[in-house]
Amino acid sequence: MSSIEPTIDAHVAVPRRASTTEMPILDLGDWLAGGSIEPLVAQFKAACTNTGFLYVRNHGIPRSALDAVFDATRRYFSLSMEERLKDKIDERFRRGFMPYGVTQHPGHKPDLKESYELGVDLPVTDPDVQAGLPLHGPNRWPADKPWLKEAAEAYFGHAVALGRNLLRIFATALEQPEDFFLQWCQKPMVQSRLFHYPPQSSPTALELGAAAHTDYGMLTILAQDPIGGLELRTRSGEWVGAPYIEDTLVINLGDMVKVWTNDSYVSNPHRVANRTGRERFSIPTFFNLDYATPVACLPQFQSADNPSRHAPVKSGDYLVKRFSEVQKYKTPAELQVA
Numbered sequence: 326m327s328s329i330e331p332t333i334d335a336h337v338a339v340p341r342r343a344s345t346t347e348m349p350i351l352d353l354g355d356w357l358a359g360g361s362i363e364p365l366v367a368q369f370k371a372a373c374t375n376t377g378f379l380y381v382r383n384h385g386i387p388r389s390a391l392d393a394v395f396d397a398t399r400r401y402f403s404l405s406m407e408e409r410l411k412d413k414i415d416e417r418f419r420r421g422f423m424p425y426g427v428t429q430h431p432g433h434k435p436d437l438k439e440s441y442e443l444g445v446d447l448p449v450t451d452p453d454v455q456a457g458l459p460l461h462g463p464n465r466w467p468a469d470k471p472w473l474k475e476a477a478e479a480y481f482g483h484a485v486a487l488g489r490n491l492l493r494i495f496a497t498a499l500e501q502p503e504d505f506f507l508q509w510c511q512k513p514m515v516q517s518r519l520f521h522y523p524p525q526s527s528p529t530a531l532e533l534g535a536a537a538h539t540d541y542g543m544l545t546i547l548a549q550d551p552i553g554g555l556e557l558r559t560r561s562g563e564w565v566g567a568p569y570i571e572d573t574l575v576i577n578l579g580d581m582v583k584v585w586t587n588d589s590y591v592s593n594p595h596r597v598a599n600r601t602g603r604e605r606f607s608i609p610t611f612f613n614l615d616y617a618t619p620v621a622c623l624p625q626f627q628s629a630d631n632p633s634r635h636a637p638v639k640s641g642d643y644l645v646k647r648f649s650e651v652q653k654y655k656t657p658a659e660l661q662v663a
Contacts (some may be wrong), residue, residue: 354383368427418462488612540579616641620662
């Protein structure tokens with residue numbers, strides 16, 4: 326999530342609603358039932374070369390799973406801070422409760438949000454965990470709150486399945502075999518974050534629920550509550566709202582996609598401004614490939630007249646570097662020194 330420098334500490338104006346061209350709604354129902362992928366590919370390509378944002382409906386995640394994880398999230402963040410701090414995020418695996426003030430983008434005040442972090446659950450006996458591979462490890466759950474684990478892990482499983490399906494659309498849009506990205510999904514670096522945003526009476530460019538930024542990796546799947554507050558900046562520089570639409574999820578691209586496509590696909594800046602006077606909850610799932618995935622410009626996006634603008638990178642190394650820019654993150658080597 327690269328940061329976007331603010332220009333002035335001014336109040337953030339309420340933007341207009343994004344148009345259906347800026348954020349189309351893709352219906353996955355027919356395809357998931359066995360229909361053709363091609364209509365979705367055309368819509369996906371159009372969105373990815375315009376704003377990098379879209380909605381999906383009939384996405385395969387049961388409404389019951391969504392309701393349950395939001396209920397559990399609200400219940401957890403209604404607990405006292407003292408109670409939540411018992412689950413404070415561990416420095417090694419980055420799982421658990423993340424309090425206010427951990428995420429801060431350069432030039433901004435800390436984000437006005439707190440979260441509960443989970444990811445692909447790997448046992449401590451896993452070879453990659455034993456080797457200290459960053460962001461690989463077991464989830465952390467409070468023993469006296471089984472309802473949190475039950476709801477969050479159920480939703481996480483559905484979100485991972487959706488992410489894999491979206492990668493099939495993505496690969497086809499890039500003129501690759503449908504399973505092109507799935508070859509790097511043996512231990513994908515998928516993270517979900519249960520976000521809580523307090524009311525903010527007067528958002529400013531320097532202090533927001535989430536400062537203007539781009540996401541780092543491949544795809545983000547966002548479940549948001551009816552409060553709304555998500556806003557994105559179009560390629561023309563205008564901020565537009567991405568409101569809650571019932572029975573849909575928001576999908577957006579991360580910066581790693583620009584490496585694959587030589588900037589043909591975009592990862593636009595976005596932010597969260599909670600102006601409602603009420604608490605806001607959202608659940609983004611960041612779907613990234615295996616740590617060792619080689620990310621490089623695909624041949625069809627480069628030529629003698631248009632050489633690759635980005636150096637090849639290993640997916641996990643890139644993600645860890647970007648996390649360290651905005652979070653108080655320690656590498657395994659730094660933890661051993663500490």
